[in-house]
Structure formats: structure tokens, C-alpha cells
Amino acid sequence: MFGAGAAHAAGTLAGTDITNIATASYETGGTTVDIDSNPVVIKVDELLDVTAVSSDPGDVITSNGAQNVVSTFRITNTGNGPESFRITPNVTNGGDDFNPALVSVVIDTNGNGVYDPGVDTVYVAGTNDPNLTPDQSLTVFVLTNIPATQSNGNRAQVSLTTAATTGTGAPGTTFASAGQGGGNAVVGTTGADADASGFVLVNAASVALVKSATVLDPFGGTTSVPGSIITYTLVATVSGNGTLNNLSINDPIPASAQYVASSITLAGAAQTDAVDADQANFNGTRVNVALGNVAAGQSRTVTFKVRIQ
Amino acid sequence: MNNFLKLCFSMILLAASSVPAMAAAPVELSSDIFVEKQEKRPDGSFSTVLAKPNLILPGDQLVFVVRYRNASNKPAANFSVTNPIPAAITFSGTSDGAEIVSIDGGKSWGKLSQLRVNNADGTSRNALMTDVTHLKWQMKQTLAAGDAGKLIFRGVVK
Structure with missing residues (x-):
């Protein structure tokens, strides 16, 4: 009758049925009669929300020609349903000193927060979009190569966007019947997508x-x-x-x-x-x-x- | 089988068949759920409207309406209505304040202001709306034939 518990910060799990039945009791002709109302059932829809932050405590210090420089991000499903997320890295941001070359996006498969070459899985958009349960977080690495000719002190912005695969848009945008458990999916206050940026700084020995x-x-x-x-x-x-x-x-x-x-x-x-x-x-x-x-x-x-x- | 036993059986059958007739509820009870939505007025301010629950998200304010009517021609004495709060809902009040509540799954009842919650450390605190598990309205008078009414309570989707 009752759905899953509501222990999530994001609230009741999408797809949960809320069922209400009232019961009445009365006496007539010396007999106590109990009656139930009709059950009225409504389904909790899916809220699409996500956050992303840079996990680097500051600039990632690197040097000219460095390979596989790791920028670390953390994405969190702040919606109320399991959702897969598309990750899009960006290394050609404006307003910085140079653009590093994108190598790959890597998912922290073993969950230790540290890039482990050959252990953590290279991300391929549309192939292994991470599926996160409500409140679940995931560490993602963006690997870049630094050009050989950068001057000391140059900084480059490395960013990523993560977006709910069900859809994004203005808060309140509704995707009919696209929600977990058969309800609708509704874009939450985050727009169901999130950006995060980190910086790499060339500071040669x-x-x-x-x-x-x-x-x-x-x-x-x-x-x-x-x-x-x-x-x-x-x-x-x-x-x-x-x-x-x-x-x-x-x-x-x-x-x-x-x-x-x-x-x-x-x-x-x-x-x-x-x-x-x-x-x-x-x-x-x-x-x-x-x-x-x-x-x-x-x-x-x-x-x-x-x-x- | 002698005639006396046959008579007894037919009486039992008669009694059994009369039970569904009694339970065919001369008192009717119906339940409905609406959701409060904020609608923007042309002047930019917002008004709260009751809408059909086509879209329900955590944090939404729901309005539960329980209607009752004595459809029979006999009075219904000691009429009471009980409504468990759905698990995904936090109770947030009734329209009439005439209810008694339970915070322990329907075992004990009282006005919310009289109930206490025992903490794990042996202390206790006043019960809050968030503790409520069941609502009950005990009508003090008999529900006369044809009498009808509705009970309204509100809750927030957890």
C-alpha cells in the first residue's frame, strides 16, 4: 500500500504510489459497521536535478608538455529517481590563457577518488553514461595534455557539463510519462544540468x-x-x-x-x-x-x- | 437430514446472505486527493489553486478530502472516520481541528497537543505534526439519514 521510504534528501522516490483510504465506523440497528472509502492513488513523479563541482582544492599544477593531467569533478544526482547522466567535457573555454588538448573523460570506477590508469573506465558518451540513484555521487576525471610551448604561469580552464539523459530545460519543464516508475519527469531547480570548472596552471620546475x-x-x-x-x-x-x-x-x-x-x-x-x-x-x-x-x-x-x- | 436441520441451515444461509446487504454501505465514504499549485496572476502575484494531482513532486502540498453521506433511511450512531497518513506524506493539519491523532500507528489516540514522543535517551518531547500516523474524527452526534459532510486534511509529499 505504501511506497518505499523517504530517507532521501531528494525526497520520496519517483514512482512511489501515495494511496489514501479512509475508514468509517458507525452503529446502526445495534451493529457496528466498518466501511472503507475508495482507494485514491497518486504517483510521485520524477524530479530531474543534478549538481557538479570541481574536487580539485586549487589549480592543478602542471608543466609544459605534461600528459594526462587530471582534473577531478564530482557529480551528484539530487533528483528523486535513478537517472543516467551525459557528461560533456570542455577544454576550449574563453577567458583563460590556453587550451589544453582533451585526452579522455574517465569514471572513477573503483570509487577511490583518485585516477587509476587502466582501472578506472574511460567514459564514452551514450555508451556508459553513469546511472546514479537519488543522492548518489560519482567522481569523474577529465584528462588533458598540455602544449609544449606554454609559458610559466599560464592557466587553462577545464570544465564539464553533466545533464540528465531524460531531458533538461527550464525548471518545471515536464516530460510526460518519462519519469521513473511510469510517472512524469519534471526538470527541477538545477535545470537538470550542471557545469563545473577547474583550472590547470603551468608552473614548470x-x-x-x-x-x-x-x-x-x-x-x-x-x-x-x-x-x-x-x-x-x-x-x-x-x-x-x-x-x-x-x-x-x-x-x-x-x-x-x-x-x-x-x-x-x-x-x-x-x-x-x-x-x-x-x-x-x-x-x-x-x-x-x-x-x-x-x-x-x-x-x-x-x-x-x-x-x- | 431432518426438517429441523434444514430449517437451521436455511436460516444460517439467510443470515449469511444478509451480511453483504448490510455491508452495502448505507453510509457512503469517498476519498480524493488534490494538489495545491501556485498560479501566476496577470499582475505577477501568485494565487494558490487546488488542482488535480497530475504532477506530484516531493515538497508538494496535498489536500485530502474525505466525503461521507448517510444514504440510508436509518440513523448511523457513533459515526467516526479514520484515515492513516500515507507513508510518503507528512501531515500538516486539518481544516476543522476537530480530529484526534495517533503517533504510534493507531494504537493510542489523543489531541496532538496532549501527545508526547519518547526519545531514545529517556527524555520526551511534545508530538509534532510530522509524528502523526493516523487521524480520526469522532462525531459526537448521530449521523441522521441524508446527512453528509466532508473532512479535509493536508499533507506534504516527503
């Missing part, structure tokens, strides 16, 4: 080199006099996105100073002056340190000593 010096004079003080030892500290910090490959530091010794033999350290580890298996050498005029591949967010610290002549 770059290195900052900070050099500092401490002085120890022959008398235990810090004055710069002949015989004082200067310890130079070089900190190379890579920022941005990606990795700087084969990063190296070269630092010439000042003419007024003499290199202190075997004084190079890398990350606190002593290095020899010869060109050999370790990463540093002194070639008579300059200190060379091969730092190798350094990822963004990392830093390398080199120290060496000279004596003031």
Missing part, C-alpha cells in the same frame, strides 16, 4: 640557488683576514612541477682565495676533489657538483671551504 658564507678567522673570530677560512653553503631548491634533470652546480673560487683541498660536501657527505665516482670535483678553478635529477619540492645542499690569502 625551476631551481633557486642560495649561497651563504661563514667566516672563521685564525683567532677563533669571524673577521675576514688572510688565513681566515670561509665556508660557502649552496642550497639548490627546485620548485614548480616536474623534475629538473642532470642539475649541476659550478662555482668558481674567488681570485683572492685558495680552495681548501677535499672540503666539498654534498648533503653532509664528504666528496673527493678528483673526477671519479662521487658527484663532486674541483678542477683547479671551480667546484663542480652533479646533482643528478631533482624533483620539484626537493633541495640539495653543497658546502666547500676557501682560505683567504
